[in-house]
Amino acid sequence: MAEAIKMVAGKLEVPANPTIPYISGDGIGPEIFAAAQTVFDAAVLKAYGGQRKVSWHKLLAGKSAYQQTGSWLPAETLTALKKHLVAIKGPLETPVGEGHRSLNVTLRQELDLYTCLRPVTYYQGTPSPVVAPEQVNMVVFRENTEDIYAGIEFASHTKATEKLLAFLKEQGQLAKVRFPESSSFAIKPVSSQGTKRLVKAAINYALAHDLKTVTLVHKGNIMKQTEGSFRNWGYQAASEFGDKIFSQMEYNKIKEVEGLAQAKQALNQAQAAGRVIVNDLICDNFFQQALLRPGDFDVIATLNLNGDYISDALAAQVGGIGIAPGANINYQTGQAIFEATHGTAPQFAGQNKLNPTSLILSGKLMFDYLGWSQAADLIESALAEAIASHHVTVDFAAKLKEATTLSTSEFGQYLAELILQKNS
Numbered sequence: 200m201a202e203a204i205k206m207v208a209g210k211l212e213v214p215a216n217p218t219i220p221y222i223s224g225d226g227i228g229p230e231i232f233a234a235a236q237t238v239f240d241a242a243v244l245k246a247y248g249g250q251r252k253v254s255w256h257k258l259l260a261g262k263s264a265y266q267q268t269g270s271w272l273p274a275e276t277l278t279a280l281k282k283h284l285v286a287i288k289g290p291l292e293t294p295v296g297e298g299h300r301s302l303n304v305t306l307r308q309e310l311d312l313y314t315c316l317r318p319v320t321y322y323q324g325t326p327s328p329v330v331a332p333e334q335v336n337m338v339v340f341r342e343n344t345e346d347i348y349a350g351i352e353f354a355s356h357t358k359a360t361e362k363l364l365a366f367l368k369e370q371g372q373l374a375k376v377r378f379p380e381s382s383s384f385a386i387k388p389v390s391s392q393g394t395k396r397l398v399k400a401a402i403n404y405a406l407a408h409d410l411k412t413v414t415l416v417h418k419g420n421i422m423k424q425t426e427g428s429f430r431n432w433g434y435q436a437a438s439e440f441g442d443k444i445f446s447q448m449e450y451n452k453i454k455e456v457e458g459l460a461q462a463k464q465a466l467n468q469a470q471a472a473g474r475v476i477v478n479d480l481i482c483d484n485f486f487q488q489a490l491l492r493p494g495d496f497d498v499i500a501t502l503n504l505n506g507d508y509i510s511d512a513l514a515a516q517v518g519g520i521g522i523a524p525g526a527n528i529n530y531q532t533g534q535a536i537f538e539a540t541h542g543t544a545p546q547f548a549g550q551n552k553l554n555p556t557s558l559i560l561s562g563k564l565m566f567d568y569l570g571w572s573q574a575a576d577l578i579e580s581a582l583a584e585a586i587a588s589h590h591v592t593v594d595f596a597a598k599l600k601e602a603t604t605l606s607t608s609e610f611g612q613y614l615a616e617l618i619l620q621k622n623s
């Protein structure tokens with residue numbers, strides 16, 4: 200009998216037959232979800248021999264929900280997501296510059312999914328624009344609920360903006376606005392609480408996975424009170440881990456008091472002892488270093504807008520967002536939504552040709568999160584095998600000299616067959 204996943208004493212309690220809600224999504228969403236579900240069910244069956252099984256529960260959101268119910272995000276959907284804790288979804292349509300607010304952002308804020316988890320891994324055989332994509336192996340922790348994405352905006356030529364301009368004048372800040380008469384505004388909230396829970400999650404992840412570094416990426420040299428505070432609060436959060444970490448702040452202090460040689464020695468000793476190195480980098484410099492020295496980075500902790508740019512840019516180095524998985528998680532409540540990170544591609548809807556890998560790998564993340572690591576490992580190994588043998592969808596096939604081109608559904612079935620054929 201299907202049961203809901205629960206959070207008990209700070210840990211997920213996952214029954215053998217959990218109910219997992221899904222939103223297939225808009226555009227190509229239904230096609231890629233059908234292919235992914237085939238893979239998920241095969242992995243669970245192979246891993247647990249019928250002792251475990253997912254009961255999938257369909258929910259409505261996005262364009263299809265609006266057409267059927269008149270609401271882009273029905274109340275029933277939010278209620279079910281809250282009840283069952285863990286869900287997975289395809290891409291949802293969001294208009295640019297007008298219309299309703301991003302449903303992805305709305306879900307993240309309504310459910311307080313403060314971590315956007317974006318692993319970036321290269322799979323051998325994937326076409327890539329960089330020389331050594333195999334050096335790219337990072338996990339991005341993007342703060343999901345604050346920053347510009349809070350959606351606090353004021354359009355030009357409105358009464359609200361007039362009041363804001365009057366306030367800026369009162370505070371002696373109006374001269375910084377180049378064209379006040381025609382300006383629109385957005386407010387960028389960044390809090391110590393939001394920062395610290397994200398950075399702690401990133402450090403816990405590094406410790407749990409034996410990773411060497413956590414890098415705080417920010418633009419604190421320009422936005423000192425927001426991004427600069429993110430950096431400072433991040434180091435404060437890191438200090439709570441005691442001798443499990445060695446921070447750039449500690450390094451700088453030793454260097455100032457005892458000299459460069461002693462600082463380097465302390466860093467070497469910390470690395471030898473397996474302590475996580477917590478450092479920071481200006482965002483634009485990070486983009487450069489991620490291309491020049493990607494092997495220097497393991498876990499990235501950053502704010503919302505930076506994280507949006509960074510996760511997609513890193514994904515491009517290993518094949519594009521078409522194979523980039525994503526998760527939105529609250530590690531305190533257990534609430535999580537795993538999702539395809541690409542768009543709806545409505546022009547290709549119904550053609551059964553696009554790549555479902557982003558959603559498939561997001562399912563892999565979901566099973567890891569549930570503690571079903573055997574199913575997760577089967578999904579990843581089958582995917583790696585398919586790409587290495589060039590059994591791929593049209594997006595990859597067009598960039599490879601020799602490839603077997605599979606449709607969306609054929610690719611899902613191919614992975615499922617690889618999984619079921621594996622030796623137990």
